[in-house]
Amino acid sequence: MSYTCEERDLVVIGAGPAGLCAALEAVSHKCDPLVLDENHRGGGQLLKQVHKFFGSHHHGAGKRGFQIGEELVEKCEEKQVEIRLNSLAAAFFQDGSILVRDPKKIYLLKSKATIIATGAVEKPLAFPGWTLPGVMGAGGAQTLMNVHRVLPGRRIAMVGSGNVGLIVAYQLVQAGASIACIIEVDDKVKGYQVHRDKLRKLGIKILLRHRVVRAEGDDCVRAVLVEDMQTGRVFRYKVDGICLAVGMSPLVELPLMRGCELEYNLRLGGWVVRHDENMRTSCPNVYVAGDVSGVEEASIAMEEGRLAGISACVDLGLIAKGKAQNKRKEILERLRELRAISGKEVGEDQRSSEERNLTV
Amino acid sequence: MYIYEHPILGKINKSPKVTIYINGRPHEGYLGEPVASALWAAGVRAYKLTKRFHEPRGPFCFIGRCTDCEVEIDGIPRVKACVTPVKEGMSIRVPDL
Numbered sequence: 001m002s003y004t005c006e007e008r009d010l011v012v013i014g015a016g017p018a019g020l021c022a023a024l025e026a027v028s029h030k031c032d033p034l035v036l037d038e039n040h041r042g043g044g045q046l047l048k049q050v051h052k053f054f055g056s057h058h059h060g061a062g063k064r065g066f067q068i069g070e071e072l073v074e075k076c077e078e079k080q081v082e083i084r085l086n087s088l089a090a091a092f093f094q095d096g097s098i099l100v101r102d103p104k105k106i107y108l109l110k111s112k113a114t115i116i117a118t119g120a121v122e123k124p125l126a127f128p129g130w131t132l133p134g135v136m137g138a139g140g141a142q143t144l145m146n147v148h149r150v151l152p153g154r155r156i157a158m159v160g161s162g163n164v165g166l167i168v169a170y171q172l173v174q175a176g177a178s179i180a181c182i183i184e185v186d187d188k189v190k191g192y193q194v195h196r197d198k199l200r201k202l203g204i205k206i207l208l209r210h211r212v213v214r215a216e217g218d219d220c221v222r223a224v225l226v227e228d229m230q231t232g233r234v235f236r237y238k239v240d241g242i243c244l245a246v247g248m249s250p251l252v253e254l255p256l257m258r259g260c261e262l263e264y265n266l267r268l269g270g271w272v273v274r275h276d277e278n279m280r281t282s283c284p285n286v287y288v289a290g291d292v293s294g295v296e297e298a299s300i301a302m303e304e305g306r307l308a309g310i311s312a313c314v315d316l317g318l319i320a321k322g323k324a325q326n327k328r329k330e331i332l333e334r335l336r337e338l339r340a341i342s343g344k345e346v347g348e349d350q351r352s353s354e355e356r357n358l359t360v
Numbered sequence: 361m362y363i364y365e366h367p368i369l370g371k372i373n374k375s376p377k378v379t380i381y382i383n384g385r386p387h388e389g390y391l392g393e394p395v396a397s398a399l400w401a402a403g404v405r406a407y408k409l410t411k412r413f414h415e416p417r418g419p420f421c422f423i424g425r426c427t428d429c430e431v432e433i434d435g436i437p438r439v440k441a442c443v444t445p446v447k448e449g450m451s452i453r454v455p456d457l
C-alpha cells in the first residue's frame with residue numbers, strides 16, 4: 001500500500017507551549033512550519049490550567065494557563081502558521097518520514113527538519129484496586145472538570161503532594177468536590193509553598209509518611225485504605241475517586257522509533273530524549289522541546305521551543321550562525337533563571353518520593 | 361454531573377445539547393464533547409469489563425493513551441470514549457452492572 005507524500009521544510013509535532021513557540025520562532029526567520037496535534041484544540045496542557053502562573057513577566061506570570069495557551073494559538077493564527085488539528089503523528093520512520101492520521105485519511109510527511117514536542121503522560125501507581133473506575137490521573141481529572149465541565153467525583157483522595165497534586169486538589173474543591181486527604185510518602189510536602197498555603201486555608205490535610213494500601217469497591221472506588229508508615233496504623237476514607245499525581249513520563253515513542261538516543265533521568269521523568277543545549281537530538285535535523293525532553297514547566301517548555309526553532313532554522317540555512325548565537329544566549333540566560341527558581345522550590349527532593357513509591 | 365457554575369470559568373459554555381442512548385436509555389450530552397465525559401456525567405463508572413477476569417475499567421488518562429475507556433459505539437466495539445466526540449442519537453453500550 002502506498003500513501004500520498006507531502007514535502008515540508010519544518011514539521012512540529014505537538015501544539016503545546018513548546019511546539020507553538022518553536023513554530024513562532026521559525027516563522028520569524030521566514031520558515032513555513034507545519035504543526036500537527038492529535039487534539040481538536042491547540043495549547044496542550046495549558047488548556048486545563050485555570051490557575052494563575054508565576055515566574056517572570058516574560059512568561060505570562062499572573063495569567064491563567066489557558067489564557068497563555070489561547071494567546072499562543074492566536075499569535076500563530078496571526079502569523080499564518082498552519083496548525084493541523086485532529087492529526088496524530090502515528091509513526092516517525094528512520095528515513096525521516098512521518099505517518100499522519102486524521103479522521104479522514106492517512107498520509108506521509110517528508111520534512112527537512114522535525115521538532116518533537118509531544119509532552120508527557122501521567123505515571124500510574126500500582127496498588128491493589130488501582131484499576132477500579134474512579135482511580136484516575138490527576139491531569140485526567142483536571143481535563144474532565146476544567147475542559148469538559150464534568151465533576152470527577154464528590155469526595156476524592158489525592159496521591160502525591162507535588163505541584164500537580166496540590167493544584168488539582170485545589171481545583172477539585174473549586175469545581176465543587178471535597179478532598180478527603182492528600183497522601184504523600186515522603187516526610188515533606190513536595191509542591192510550592194503558595195499552593196500548600198491555599199490548601200491549608202481550606203483545612204485540607206496532607207498526610208506525610210503515608211501510603212495507599214488499597215482501593216476498595218466492586219464496580220468502582222468506594223474507599224481508600226491509607227497506612228501511616230511510622231506507626232503502621234491503617235485508616236479508611238470513604239471516597240468515590242482517587243487521583244494519582246505521582247509524576248509524568250515523557251512521550252518518547254516517536255523519537256525512539258526515529259532512532260534518537262534516550263537517557264535515564266529520574267528527576268526529569270525517567271527516559272528522556274538526549275539532546276544538547278540547543279535541543280538537537282542524536283539524529284540529524286531532529287529536535288526536541290518541552291516535557292518530552294524532560295518534564296519541567298510550561299515557561300521552560302516555551303523557551304526550549306524557541307531554542308529548537310532557532311536550531312532548525314540554522315540547520316536549514318535560514319539564519320546566520322552569529323545572529324543565532326546572540327538570540328540563544330538570551331534564551332539560555334532566561335532558562336537558567338527559571339531553573340534556579342523551580343530548583344529552589346522543589347529541586348532534587350521531588351526524586352525521593354518517586355524512589356520511595358518504587359520501594360514501598 | 362456537569363459543573364454548571366464555576367468560580368473561575370463561569371457558566372457552562374458548551375455546544376448544543378443532544379440526546380445519546382446509553383444501553384438504550386436516553387441521556388443528555390453536549391455535541392462534540394468526548395463520549396467519556398458524557399458517560400461520566402450520566403453516572404456511568406465501568407466503561408468495559410476485562411476479557412479474562414471481567415474486572416471493571418473506567419477512564420484513567422483522558423488523552424487517548426491508556427485504553428481503559430473503550431466502549432461500543434453504534435455497534436463498533438472498543439472505541440476510545442475519551443477521544444470520540446458525541447453526536448446526536450449516538451448509541452453507546454457499557455457493562456450492565
Ligand SMILES: Cc1cc2nc3c(=O)[nH]c(=O)nc-3n(C[C@H](O)[C@H](O)[C@H](O)COP(=O)(O)OP(=O)(O)OC[C@H]3O[C@@H](n4cnc5c(N)ncnc54)[C@H](O)[C@@H]3O)c2cc1C
Pocket residue numbers: 013014015016017018019036037038039042043044045046049052053054087088089090117118119120139142163164165167168251254289290291292295296297298299300301
Ligand atoms: C496540573 C498541572 C499544573 C501545572 N502548572 C504549571 C504552572 O503553574 N506553571 C508552569 O510553568 N507549568 C505548569 N505545568 C506544566 C506545564 O503544563 C507543562 O510543562 C507544559 O504544558 C509542557 O509543554 P509541552 O508543549 O512540552 O507539552 P504539552 O503541553 O503536553 O503539549 C503536547 C502536545 O502534543 C500533542 N501530541 C502528543 N503526541 C502527539 C502525536 N503523536 N501526534 C500529534 N500530537 C501529539 C498533545 O495533544 C499536546 O497538545 C502544570 C502541569 C500540570 C499537569
